[in-house]
Amino acid sequence: xxxxRNPLSARFEQLMAVALIAALLALGxxxxxxxxxxxxxxxxxxxxxxxxxxxAADPAKSSKTSEASKTTRRRQRPIDVLRExxxxxxxxxxxxxxxxxxxxVRGKRFRASGKYLQGPGHKLRLEFDLKxxxxxxxxxxxxxxxxxxxxQKIGLVVQATRRNVPRILKEMKTIAAKAGSRTRPAQxxxxxxxxxxxxxxxxxxxxMSFTQLREQTFQDRPFIIIEGGxxxxxxxxxxxxxxxxGGGLPEYVPDRVRVYIxxxxxxxxxxxxxxxxxxxxxxxxMVSLEFRNVQLNAPLNDAAFGFRxxxxxxxxxxxxxYIRQIRQAQSDGxxxxxxxxxxxxxSPAPQPPSR
Numbered sequence: 104x105x106x107x108r109n110p111l112s113a114r115f116e117q118l119m120a121v122a123l124i125a126a127l128l129a130l131g132x133x134x135x136x137x138x139x140x141x142x143x144x145x146x147x148x149x150x151x152x153x154x155x156x157x158x159a160a161d162p163a164k165s166s167k168t169s170e171a172s173k174t175t176r177r178r179q180r181p182i183d184v185l186r187e188x189x190x191x192x193x194x195x196x197x198x199x200x201x202x203x204x205x206x207x208v209r210g211k212r213f214r215a216s217g218k219y220l221q222g223p224g225h226k227l228r229l230e231f232d233l234k235x236x237x238x239x240x241x242x243x244x245x246x247x248x249x250x251x252x253x254x255q256k257i258g259l260v261v262q263a264t265r266r267n268v269p270r271i272l273k274e275m276k277t278i279a280a281k282a283g284s285r286t287r288p289a290q291x292x293x294x295x296x297x298x299x300x301x302x303x304x305x306x307x308x309x310x311m312s313f314t315q316l317r318e319q320t321f322q323d324r325p326f327i328i329i330e331g332g333x334x335x336x337x338x339x340x341x342x343x344x345x346x347x348x349g350g351g352l353p354e355y356v357p358d359r360v361r362v363y364i365x366x367x368x369x370x371x372x373x374x375x376x377x378x379x380x381x382x383x384x385x386x387x388x389m390v391s392l393e394f395r396n397v398q399l400n401a402p403l404n405d406a407a408f409g410f411r412x413x414x415x416x417x418x419x420x421x422x423x424x425y426i427r428q429i430r431q432a433q434s435d436g437x438x439x440x441x442x443x444x445x446x447x448x449x450s451p452a453p454q455p456p457s458r
Contacts, residue, residue, distance in 0.1 A: 180316070181313035181315060181330070184327050185304060185308055185329060185362065186308065189301055189305055189308065191368070191369040191370070192221075192301045193301070195368070195400060197222040197223065197400065197401050197402075198401055199221075200218070200395060200397040201394070201396045202216065202218060202229075202392070202394055203215070203395060204390070204391065204393070205388070205391040205393075206389070206390050206391075213233070215233040215240075216232060216233075217229070217230040217232055220407055221299045222407070225251075225292065227297065227299050228244070229243070230243050239256075239258065240257045243255075243410070245410040246268065246297055249267070250410075251268055252264070252265050252410040252412075254410075254413070261413055261416050263417070263419065264419050265418050266295070266420075266421060266422050267422040268295065270422055271295055271422060271425055274429060276291060278429060278430070279291075303374070307331075307360060307362065307374075310336065310337040311331040311360055312331050312332060312334040313329050313330065313331030314331055314332075315328075315329065316328070316329050316330075318366065324365065326365060326366060326372070327364045327366050330361045330362075332358060332360075333352075333358075357377055357378050357389045357390065358377060358378055359376075361374075362374050363375075368399060370394075372394050372397065373393045374391075376388075376391075377389060
């Protein structure tokens with residue numbers, strides 16, 4: 104199937120949706136909107152995950168950690184750590200966590216927070232809330248295993264949709280089979296936005312080349328930190344229109360990514376997309392996604408993955424429209440001679456990183 108956009112994870116799009124909408128509204132000088140000035144890349148004092156400003160460690164512990172880190176680097180590549188983290192997720196579900204996302208756009212910082220739940224199969228729940236000045240926004244996305252519900256609210260405007268998951272997955276697999284395309288495990292679920300954290304890590308594995316690995320302790324917990332940049336396959340998807348006149352990547356595309364993985368549980372607590380500054384020397388956080396107060400193998404029941412729209416809101420079934428987009432994308436791709444790829448975006452929100 105032909106892609107309609109750069110092959111960034113659909114889950115990444117959903118996680119960024121509310122923050123991006125708020126940023127675009129503020130940058131558009133909408134009356135009543137205010138943005139925070141950027142500050143140091145840090146999290147609140149009660150955060151349980153890592154930050155880029157760890158507290159001072161005990162010298163003895165630091166020495167032991169350093170020696171262990173050297174041994175780890177000799178026997179394990181950064182990509183191996185990422186694959187381990189991705190494979191371990193299925194053993195950690197169900198899990199739930201508070202989620203905080205920060206995005207910095209043209210010197211302005213925006214922050215969204217909410218909760219994330221992931222269960223077996225296709226079950227997931229994502230809730231984000233954001234306030235920019237006097238405008239409030241929210242995003243709710245829930246899948247009970249069969250139906251994917253999305254409700255997006257910006258100010259007084261509310262939109263709610265549903266998609267029939269089995270129908271869409273069947274259509275995607277049928278088109279891919281007819282095209283003779285090779286797909287990675289769970290690719291269709293990820294394209295639809297059902298892969299959760301596992302799909303996000305899979306997207307990083309497919310589109311990034313990880314070259315750096317180090318260990319660091321945060322709040323007495325050892326973390327493995329891996330870092331990398333876009334691989335050649337991703338860079339080839341950028342068109343001439345995407346390339347800025349001075350070279351490098353477009354303003355809306357990060358240059359590198361850094362992933363903080365708990366050494367003991369292999370859970371990815373923090374993912375930071377980084378952008379080079381104007382001098383092309385230092386890196387600054389562009390998008391930060393952090394999971395806090397994580398509860399692994401949590402006792403979640405089916406009710407946690409139920410959806411009820413706001414009062415008076417009609418839920419529109421967009422399954423047929425989504426399938427038509429898939430078919431049209433495939434047709435357009437064949438006309439242009441492109442290789443089969445992903446599906447249309449799974450979130451009714453701006454596509455990140457995008458103009």
